[in-house]
Amino acid sequence: MFHSALNQPNRFLALGDGEFFSKVAPTPLENPHLAHFNQRLADDFNLNQKDFSNSAFTDYLAGKKPLPEQFQPFAMAYSGHQFGSFNPGLGDGRAISLCEFKDKHQQSWEFQLKGSGPTPYSRGFDGRAVLRSVIREYLGSEAIWALGIPTSRALCIVASDTPVKREKIENGAMMIRVSPSHIRFGSFERFYGQGQHPQVRALAEHCIEQHFPHLVDESDRFGLWFDEVVRTTAQMVAHWQAVGFCHGVMNTDNFSILGITFDYGPFGFMERYDPGHVCNHSDHEGRYAFDQQPRMAFWNCLCLGQALTPLIDRDRLEQGLTLFEPKLQAHYLKLLRAKLGLEQDLKQDSNLITALLALLAGENLDYTRFFRGLSNLEKDKPANHWIYQQANAQTVDEWLDQYRQRLADEDSDCRRRQLLMKQHNPKYVLRNYLAQTAIEKAEAGDYTEIEQLLTLLHSPFDEHPTLEQYAQLAPDSACGLSVSCSS
Ligand code: AMP
Numbered sequence: 131m132f133h134s135a136l137n138q139p140n141r142f143l144a145l146g147d148g149e150f151f152s153k154v155a156p157t158p159l160e161n162p163h164l165a166h167f168n169q170r171l172a173d174d175f176n177l178n179q180k181d182f183s184n185s186a187f188t189d190y191l192a193g194k195k196p197l198p199e200q201f202q203p204f205a206m207a208y209s210g211h212q213f214g215s216f217n218p219g220l221g222d223g224r225a226i227s228l229c230e231f232k233d234k235h236q237q238s239w240e241f242q243l244k245g246s247g248p249t250p251y252s253r254g255f256d257g258r259a260v261l262r263s264v265i266r267e268y269l270g271s272e273a274i275w276a277l278g279i280p281t282s283r284a285l286c287i288v289a290s291d292t293p294v295k296r297e298k299i300e301n302g303a304m305m306i307r308v309s310p311s312h313i314r315f316g317s318f319e320r321f322y323g324q325g326q327h328p329q330v331r332a333l334a335e336h337c338i339e340q341h342f343p344h345l346v347d348e349s350d351r352f353g354l355w356f357d358e359v360v361r362t363t364a365q366m367v368a369h370w371q372a373v374g375f376c377h378g379v380m381n382t383d384n385f386s387i388l389g390i391t392f393d394y395g396p397f398g399f400m401e402r403y404d405p406g407h408v409c410n411h412s413d414h415e416g417r418y419a420f421d422q423q424p425r426m427a428f429w430n431c432l433c434l435g436q437a438l439t440p441l442i443d444r445d446r447l448e449q450g451l452t453l454f455e456p457k458l459q460a461h462y463l464k465l466l467r468a469k470l471g472l473e474q475d476l477k478q479d480s481n482l483i484t485a486l487l488a489l490l491a492g493e494n495l496d497y498t499r500f501f502r503g504l505s506n507l508e509k510d511k512p513a514n515h516w517i518y519q520q521a522n523a524q525t526v527d528e529w530l531d532q533y534r535q536r537l538a539d540e541d542s543d544c545r546r547r548q549l550l551m552k553q554h555n556p557k558y559v560l561r562n563y564l565a566q567t568a569i570e571k572a573e574a575g576d577y578t579e580i581e582q583l584l585t586l587l588h589s590p591f592d593e594h595p596t597l598e599q600y601a602q603l604a605p606d607s608a609c610g611l612s613v614s615c616s617s
């Protein structure tokens with residue numbers, strides 16, 4: 131088991147038991163077995179599949195052996211605004227942090243089990259995750275990583291025979307997810323909500339020391355730290371919008387203080403472009419609809435700011451909040467320009483992008499396939515069928531004329547543009563039906579499709595000629611697959 135390579139205690143433990151976290155051991159699973167191992171991530175830690183597939187690890191998860199003493203498992207306490215309402219009593223209800231581990235670059239990452247059984251924060255729920263939801267988080271987070279968006283990572287999936295009751299009985303599973311920190315906006319809200327201002331300060335000091343060390347000696351370190359959180363959050367959401375990622379549950383307990391994407395629930399990648407798309411079928415009001423994501427991320431920053439009022443005065447917090455919108459806009463524009471292969475920064479670009487989004491929405495075009503098709507556009511030749519899909523050709527051509535004119539304005543070199551665009555427009559995204567196929571096979575005991583998909587999603591910008599079918603639209607039979615919060 132990989133404990134022999136563990137080289138430091140988890141720094142979060144220094145905050146002290148009881149208030150910030152509770153020590154708790156995982157609850158054994160029946161017949162745990164490794165369903166998938168992400169060797170690509172493991173390489174960063176010089177870890178190997180055999181460190182996990184040997185019986186020490188699975189015996190431990192099966193409750194046959196005690197956890198080696200290098201591990202000090204705990205569940206973190208936090209609160210959060212869930213769908214707009216404050217819920218004071220949250221926390222890791224089904225996740226347990228195992229250890230911190232340094233990667234090859236000496237950066238520390240927290241290894242966390244998800245689906246490992248009840249904790250003091252489970253609120254009567256079972257502390258489990260089902261195989262279906264573990265596979266989705268596993269593939270989704272690795273896909274987001276490969277698209278260049280900061281995110282938690284996924285190291286392995288452990289399947290089991292433990293029955294877990296959801297809408298029906300499913301098999302319980304667990305994953306190890308990996309993140310530099312699992313501190314959330316809601317972590318600060320917890321102590322602010324309870325009037326525990328010294329704890330708000332202690333957590334902020336910890337966060338700055340461990341994750342923002344360049345700010346430690348600044349007299350305005352709390353203000354500067356808040357600025358950074360606002361900026362990285364805006365940047366993360368701008369990137370979601372650019373790739374068409376819908377998070378689904380942007381509650382403040384699912385928002386990382388490091389501006390990384392995490393807590394993947396009923397997320398989805400935009401297929402046919404619909405700005406009002408709601409990927410979480412339990413989100414009846416559409417609070418987290420695709421086009422609401424920037425607004426909701428800002429709202430979360432407001433909640434965080436409120437929780438930091440014991441440390442930062444209101445004017446300074448407001449100053450920090452004003453950074454959100456310009457950062458979001460600038461980053462989004464930068465990403466969209468790259469997707470369009472534009473190298474110069476011209477005033478009319480916003481209009482071109484707005485017109486494009488209206489075209490995609492009006493014609494119900496597949497977001498990923500449109501941009502990838504556009505990457506192949508030749509200078510004086512008709513566009514290929516990937517661009518038109520089933521759209522009204524005249525409507526598409528009207529926008530294409532505008533686009534060709536814009537390319538001419540910067541004297542764009544066709545080959546160079548195509549190359550640039552293919553580095554920014556993925557061919558492969560985690561379409562719901564693809565995840566569903568991997569899930570159905572895995573539920574029948576065949577984990578090969580997870581490997582197949584992961585290989586593609588790890589290199590989404592490359593051509594994989596023998597795997598063209600993975601870039602296709604969902605078959606009609608798979609349209610309208612629903613993804614619920616139940617996981
Ligand atoms: P989520 O929306 O998945 O981030 O979960 C919100 C809260 O509910 C967090 O505190 C989770 O730890 C907790 N939770 C979700 N599912 C379970 C479960 N099956 N057992 C215990 N706690 C859970």
Ligand code: MG
Pocket residue numbers: 383384393
């Ligand atoms: Mg959560």
